[in-house]
Amino acid sequence: MNPRLLKPSPRTVPRLIIGAFVLGLLVLAAGKQLPVHLLISDSLVRTGMNGILVLAMVPSIQAGLGLNFGLPVGIICGLIGVLIAVEANVSGLAGLALSVAAAVPLALLAGSVYGRLLNRVKGQEMMVGTYLGFAVVSGMCVFWLIAPFTNPILIWVIGGTGLRYTTSLRHLFGGVLDNAWAFSLWGVKVPTGLLLTFLLACLLVHCHSRTRGGMAMHAAGQNPAFATASGVNTAKARIQGATLSTLLGAIGIIIYAQSFGFLQLYLAPLMMAFPAVAAVLIGGASTRQVTVGNVIIGTLLFQTLLTISLPVAQAVIGSDVTEVIRLIVANGTILYALTRLDGGGQ
């Protein structure tokens, strides 16, 4: 028998614990006669919805920037993309495409600035990233209040200026990916388009890490001195990692918004980096090592846990403990990764 199975490496510990917990909850749900197929459907939707935001951690970790707590920088770019598409009243897949097309140049620009900043603060990337993300989100709140958008579905009914807290995307492109080629199997509704988009993004990121640029990024992250000696421009590779991560954050929030059906502004993106960070760590990543597989497993486990804990807890103890479970599991996992010796660090 493979000895690794008997003695799990510390990186797989969260995955094993959460996996066992999810399995236990599923058994409990079946025992309590809950509609398990609906729970699995919801879990699949939420996995696809959050997947690309989690994927955004990959380039950041690979390039040695650690967990990208500055994810809101990319999220804001994506939100602006959606706003532009809604303002222009473009619906369906075209609207989604326009959102992405508008967000990409913004994200590339913001990401390269973000990367340059992170190069200046080596060793404190995660801390500076966190607070940069917070500052950008709260600074953009002022922008949302005075932004020059005019589409009545975006702005407050009273007063005539300022964007609303939430805007429904139902009549534009809410759910276009979720419903594309969707089918039911044993009562489980599979959001094919959404999952394919997520897997395609995973494939692209995986392929990128096999290219010359991706290898250079990886080398810069693993051993900067060695990478420099081999002729890799580490500073440039790190900027590339931050840019890619920001880009994925922007696309990720667009996919999230279309699946959720609502565009959420103001303080909604403030804490969005934390569940994404937790998911990738649950999947088995560390602050220095990550694979696309970690993203897929981690998102699936974490989102399934969040989806099924609500009805199961409701049925078993009669109250909603989801928020508490989310706080403890997500932050407990992050804390575990930060305090582990092989977690790396400068």
Place this chain on the structure above:
Amino acid sequence: MRAPAALRRSTNPGAWSKLAMENPVPVLFLALCLAGVLVAGMHPVFLINEMIGRMARNSFLVLSLIIPVQAGLGLNFGIVLGAMSAQAALAAVTHWQLPGLFGLSLTALLAVPIAVALGAFAGQVLNGARGREMIASMILGFFMNGVYQLVFLFMVGTVIPVQNPVMLLPQGFGLRNTFELTSFKYSLDNLLFVAPGGIAIPLATLAVVTGLCLAMRWLFNTKLGQDLRAVGSEEHVAAVAGLKTNRLRITAVIFSTVLAAWGQIIFLQNIGTVNTYNSHDQTGMFAIAALLVGGATVRRATVGQALLGTFLFHLLFIVSPFAGQRLLGSPQVGEYFRVFIAYGIICIALGLHSWRRR
């Protein structure tokens, strides 16, 4: 440091520009505050009253951050754990209905063992996250917030036998979202209270804050204080010299957590209402922003910087909604702006620090 040094040589080396060069954050903030005060056009008595009240209410919490900075742990976002201990003690004493200053003193005593236990735990965790203490302490705060909610939302009234319809949710377990500190409200503030010329001065609270400032100064002159500083400036050297660095770092966190608990009690006796699940949310962030505004860095913080920072930060806090109203016709702009300033100042101060250190 290369760029600022070169700049300093090329400009007129006057005292003011030198001061600005060496303390960019407080000087920038002072300018921002002055502009805000001018734009807002507020009544000076109102402004002075607000400032004294806020200084009395918030200084203690900001001061609680100093010891871990000196001990090399950076900014302790984990003071939220202290705030949680304070709220646990406040809930207990409110439940027992112990009135006034006696109740408040008992709360302060009761908070100590909880804060010591949580501080020791936090210290252990931060020792395991060397070099990443700040982000770890922040995540620890979020994590403990989950544990806090688990205890007060689900275990009070079920596992912990409490029956009190005033404090519990209608379902019979879990604390309500808010509880009033009717008998405590202002019990410290009103102990020695003067109001010359319409300006309210809570002398007792200010005396407690002054006492802490003096105690802090005294601490850093004792053997323990010197040891803490030694660990903070050069941990390897301190270890070679025979200091138990791990234990000293934990001690620093315990001190900070206990002081933060007392700080939160002072804060809440002035507010008068406890938001069971929110009062501690922003404690760490606002205190840290205030300390950094005063010119402190991740590795150096003084009592003076803490007081100056509290003053400047809260001045902007009062002024910005009024300034936003005057400039853009919307107080909301000012409110978001001050949140932006709080986050932005932490980001800039952290960034400037790691930039210069290289």
